[in-house]
Amino acid sequence: xxxxxxxxxxxxxxxxxxxxxxxxxxxxxxxxxxxxxxxxxxxxxxxxxxxxxxxxxxxxxxxxxxxxxxxxxxxxxxxxxxxxxxxxxxxxxxxxxxxxxxxxxxxxxxxxxxxxxxxxxxxxxxxxxxxxxxxxxxxxxxxxxxxxxxxxxxxxxxxxxxxxxxxxxxxxxxxxxxxxxxxxxxxxxxxxxxxxxxxxxxxxxxxxxxxxxxxxxxxxxxxxxxxxxxxxxxxxxxxxxxxxxxxxxxxxxxxxxxxxxxxxxxxxxxxxxxxxxxxxxxxxxxxxxxxxxxxxxxxxxxxxxxxxxxxxxxxxxxxxxxxxxxxxxxxxxxxxxxxxxxxxxxxxxxxxxxxxxxx
Numbered sequence: 139x140x141x142x143x144x145x146x147x148x149x150x151x152x153x154x155x156x157x158x159x160x161x162x163x164x165x166x167x168x169x170x171x172x173x174x175x176x177x178x179x180x181x182x183x184x185x186x187x188x189x190x191x192x193x194x195x196x197x198x199x200x201x202x203x204x205x206x207x208x209x210x211x212x213x214x215x216x217x218x219x220x221x222x223x224x225x226x227x228x229x230x231x232x233x234x235x236x237x238x239x240x241x242x243x244x245x246x247x248x249x250x251x252x253x254x255x256x257x258x259x260x261x262x263x264x265x266x267x268x269x270x271x272x273x274x275x276x277x278x279x280x281x282x283x284x285x286x287x288x289x290x291x292x293x294x295x296x297x298x299x300x301x302x303x304x305x306x307x308x309x310x311x312x313x314x315x316x317x318x319x320x321x322x323x324x325x326x327x328x329x330x331x332x333x334x335x336x337x338x339x340x341x342x343x344x345x346x347x348x349x350x351x352x353x354x355x356x357x358x359x360x361x362x363x364x365x366x367x368x369x370x371x372x373x374x375x376x377x378x379x380x381x382x383x384x385x386x387x388x389x390x391x392x393x394x395x396x397x398x399x400x401x402x403x404x405x406x407x408x409x410x411x412x413x414x415x416x417x418x419x420x421x422x423x424x425x426x427x428x429x430x431x432x433x434x435x436x437x438x439x440x441x442x443x444x445x446x447x448x449x450x451x452x453x454x455x456x457x458x459x460x461x462x463x464x465x466x467x468x469x470x471x472x473x474x475x476x477x478x479x480x481x482x483x484x485x486x487x488x489x490x491x492x493x494x495x496x497x
Contacts (some may be wrong), residue, residue, distance in 0.1 A: 149258075155462055169460040172478040172488055175300065175330075175440045177362035179414060179481075181397070182407045185363060188400035189393055200392035207395045210402050211370055215343060220375045223382060224390050224398075228329055228354040228369030229255055235352055235371075236263045236292070237384040239323055244291035249277050251301055251469035253327065256294040265291070275434050275442075276304045279314040286322065296327040297342070298334060301469055301476045303436030308340035315349055323377075326353045329369070330438040332360035332408060333415060339437070343372060352377060357394075359439060360411055361401040366394035415439045418479035425489045429496070440478045442466070447496065449475050455495035461488050 154173035161169050204224040212219040225231040232255055240246070242264030248256045250269045257267055266289070270282045282293060295314075298305040306314075315324065326342040342353035354371040358364035368390055371381070401407075419436065426433045426443055433443035445452045453465035453475055466474040477488060 149468075154464055155457075157462070160457060160460070160462055164458060164460075166460045169462065170480065170484045170487060171462040172480050172484060173462045173464040173476075174364070175359060175438070175478045176364050177359065177411055177439070178418075178479065178484060179362060179407070179411055181362040182401040182404040184400040184404040184407070185361065185397035188396045192393060192396045196392065198392070200388050200390060200395060202387050204390055204395055207370075207390075207398050210399045214402055215372065217343065217346075217372055218375070221346075221372055221378055223371045223373075223378050223385070224395075225354075225369050225371065225385075226389050227358060227367040228327065228356045228371070230367075230389065231352070231354045231369060231371040231381070232256065232294075232325065232327075233259050234381045234385055235323065235325060235377075236260060236265070238377075238380040240265055240291055243289070245287060245289045247282055247285050247290060247293045249282065249295075249299070251299075251466070251471055252294070253296050253300050254468065256296075256325075256327075260292070272299075272302065275302050277306050277310075279306060279310050283314055283318075286319065288319070290319070290322055292323050292325055294325045294327065296329070297340070298330045298436075298438050300330065300438070301440070301464070301466060301471070302434055302442055303438045303440060304434065305334060305336065305339055305437050307338040309338070311340045311342075311345070315345055315351070318349075321350075323350045323352060326351060328353055329356040330359055331355050333412065333439055334437045335412070335416075336437060346372065346374070350374070350377065357398050357401060360408055361398075361404070362407075362411070363394070363397055363401060366391070366397055368394040368398050411439075414481070415479050418482070418485050421482070421485055422477070422479065422489070429493070440476050442471070442474055442476050444473050445475050445496070446473065449473050452492075452495055456488075456491055459491045459495070461491045463488070 157169045157171050208219045208222045240263045246260040246265040247268045268285045352373040356369040431443050449465045453463050464476040
């Protein structure tokens with residue numbers, strides 16, 4: 139028996155290797171992971187405490203509506219609760235949106251390089267994909283807008299982008315959103331929102347009122363809850379209603395929900411995280427320049443740099459030395475590596491090992 143033809147054409151997304159897998163496969167004890175843009179400080183301490191208190195209740199099914207988490211988010215974001223949907227990571231929200239609104243044969247516009255799930259999930263739903271290359275490692279919104287046709291149903295914009303780390307400015311986004319077709323949905327992925335400290339960076343929520351716009355954010359990155367898989371989306375109430383119609387019951391576990399509520403209140407942890415990232419970026423930029431390696435200035439907790447040689451081989455050599463990074467071949471960036479900003483100790487070890495393997 140064969141699956142649908144769309145499934146046969148899909149190249150599965152390959153996540154970064156976990157530390158335990160590398161330790162097991164290579165027999166290493168001291169391994170650091172700088173591959174998946176996780177928070178180097180660990181999880182929010184307030185979230186950890188909330189989890190500990192809740193553990194005795196895990197014999198019960200979770201709240202299928204995520205009532206209290208939506209209530210906390212509504213207060214923080216100053217939006218109504220019926221405009222919020224909670225997902226098993228923001229990845230699930232991509233899938234829910236496509237399930238709810240995409241017909242087979244509809245067009246989807248994506249940039250390249252960008253988060254691979256946009257294209258993978260769209261192809262699974264039977265979409266026709268239009269790819270618009272980035273321009274100088276930034277979204278070319280003018281070119282993307284020119285690609286829109288009567289059959290275009292979705293445009294995906296990651297702001298900031300993963301794996302590049304650059305962002306779309308407020309003026310650029312505002313201009314793009316003007317005069318779009320009525321049935322077009324713009325999916326604005328703000329998974330790295332909390333890291334950005336630029337005056338011209340837009341808050342997607344400011345554009346929600348009169349647009350078919352879905353804005354998504356994540357607890358995985360700045361809040362350090364990647365292992366719990368929890369994200370959220372904000373849009374018009376009617377769009378959220380249709381996304382909920384295709385959502386599985388109990389899609390977000392109870393521990394993730396209580397952790398998310400607590401993490402939202404942990405402002406000190408977010409400030410510590412942002413400080414770590416700022417300091418780590420400065421250090422890595424300086425070291426890349428000493429090594430004469432080109433890098434893309436980033437507003438996120440990762441940096442994309444050009445290894446200048448066979449990036450796949452360099453990444454493998456680093457792996458054998460206990461440093462997990464992400465080579466970018468799957469994104470069509472054959473000579474590039476993406477490294478997550480870690481602790482000071484991790485950053486220094488990465489640079490020391492990098493010096494050894496690129497000689």
